[in-house]
Amino acid sequence: MNCIIVDDEPLARAEMRSLINETSKTEILGEFSNAPSALDFLKTNDVDLIFLDIEMPMVTGLEFAEMLPGQSLIIFTTAYAQYALKSYELDAIDYLLKPIEKQRLEKAVNKALLYKELLSKDTVKNTIESNTKDFLFIKADRRYYKINFTDIKFIEGLKDYVVIHTQHQKLITAMNLKTIHQKIPSDSFVRVSKSYVVNIDYIDSFDNHNIYINDSEIPLGEVYKTAFFVRYSGGSLNPE
Numbered sequence: 001m002n003c004i005i006v007d008d009e010p011l012a013r014a015e016m017r018s019l020i021n022e023t024s025k026t027e028i029l030g031e032f033s034n035a036p037s038a039l040d041f042l043k044t045n046d047v048d049l050i051f052l053d054i055e056m057p058m059v060t061g062l063e064f065a066e067m068l069p070g071q072s073l074i075i076f077t078t079a080y081a082q083y084a085l086k087s088y089e090l091d092a093i094d095y096l097l098k099p100i101e102k103q104r105l106e107k108a109v110n111k112a113l114l115y116k117e118l119l120s121k122d123t124v125k126n127t128i129e130s131n132t133k134d135f136l137f138i139k140a141d142r143r144y145y146k147i148n149f150t151d152i153k154f155i156e157g158l159k160d161y162v163v164i165h166t167q168h169q170k171l172i173t174a175m176n177l178k179t180i181h182q183k184i185p186s187d188s189f190v191r192v193s194k195s196y197v198v199n200i201d202y203i204d205s206f207d208n209h210n211i212y213i214n215d216s217e218i219p220l221g222e223v224y225k226t227a228f229f230v231r232y233s234g235g236s237l238n239p240e
Contacts, residue, residue, distance in 0.1 A: 001113055002027045002046075006038045006061070007053035007077065012098065016051055016077060019105050026109060035064035047072045049112050054078040054087075065090040071119055071159070075108050085209070085219045089194045091159050118163065118172040126173040131183045138164075138171055147171070149185055153213050154198040165216070192228055193221035200232055 003026045007013045013031050020026055029047060032038040034056060041047075050072050054061035062083065065074055076087045079098040087095045093115060094108035126140040136147045147166060156163045157177035164171045164180075173180075181189065181197050191197050192211055202213045208225070211218040220228060 001025065001048045001109075001116055002029050003049040003051060004029050004038060004041065004047050005031045005051045006033075006035060006056075006064070007031075007051075008033050008056040009053070012053065012077075016100070019100060019102055020051070020109075022102060023106050023109050025106075025113065035059035035061070035067075039064065039067065042069065042072065048116055049073045049075065049093075049109075051075050051077050054080065054083050062086060062090065065092070073112050073115060075112065085193065085221060088196075088219045089221075091157070091195065114170065115158065115163070118170065119159075119161070126171060128173055128175060128180070128183065133185065136183065138173060140171070145171070149188060149199075150201075152184070152189075152199055153202040154196060154216070154218060155180060155184075155189075157195040190224075190228060190231055192224050193219050195219075203232070206232070 003020065005013050005016050005028065007016065017028060017031065020028055026049060029045060030041055032041065036059060052061045052065065052074050054076055055078065061076060074092045075094045075096060076083070076092050077096045077098060077100060081097060084095045093112045096104060096108055126138055129137045129139045129144060135149060138145045138147055147164065151166045153165045153167065155177065156165065160174060161172050162175050162177055162180050177195065177197060181191060188199050188201060189197050190200055196218050198211060198213065198218060203211055204214065205212045206220065209220055211220055
């Protein structure tokens with residue numbers, strides 16, 4: 001997998017370069033101090049992954065992400081935690097807070113590698129063929145796979161697809177989050193942000209900003225927060 005670094009601070013780019021080289025899983029194709037120069041590079045080069053700062057002159061990282069063509073994946077790198085939710089609404093793979101730790105970067109890169117594989121031409125042909133009150137049938141590689149709703153931990157929107165996270169695997173299919181949400185039981189699954197639907201039976205913990213399922217940290221959107229607190233706690237907890 002290849003990548004580029006987009007950050008207006010030379011020291012931040014150098015630190016990111018050093019961290020990426022230590023992971024030995026990604027090839028750095030280029031480094032850019034602003035979004036326009038990176039966008040020019042993307043017009044003639046296929047880039048798998050972009051490490052993208054947010055607060056930059058001319059064009060912010062968030063604005064740049066909205067302009068990105070093709071299937072390039074994004075990992076935001078920033079010193080400001082308040083942008084986390086917005087970054088996931090732009091289908092970012094991950095959100096790294098500076099100073100970035102090597103272990104945290106490795107986790108983000110591994111996630112990007114997995115999603116690159118899921119988004120390959122063979123896997124995105126997966127389709128949801130039918131559903132019952134208890135399970136979905138997903139067609140992949142000319143076979144039908146039965147996915148019990150009780151096995152689904154959460155569903156993540158990613159570009160033009162959804163990633164279904166079960167207890168044992170991750171499956172991707174060409175469908176938007178709203179459509180699949182209508183096919184699954186409303187008594188178990190709740191929309192918690194623009195990009196996520198979770199199975200409430202798998203929630204380990206949550207706070208005012210995130211929901212935690214195993215080692216996954218799922219953003220809790222402002223629009224969905226009050227309804228989630230009422231639904232999950234029966235109104236006994238205050239989201240403020």
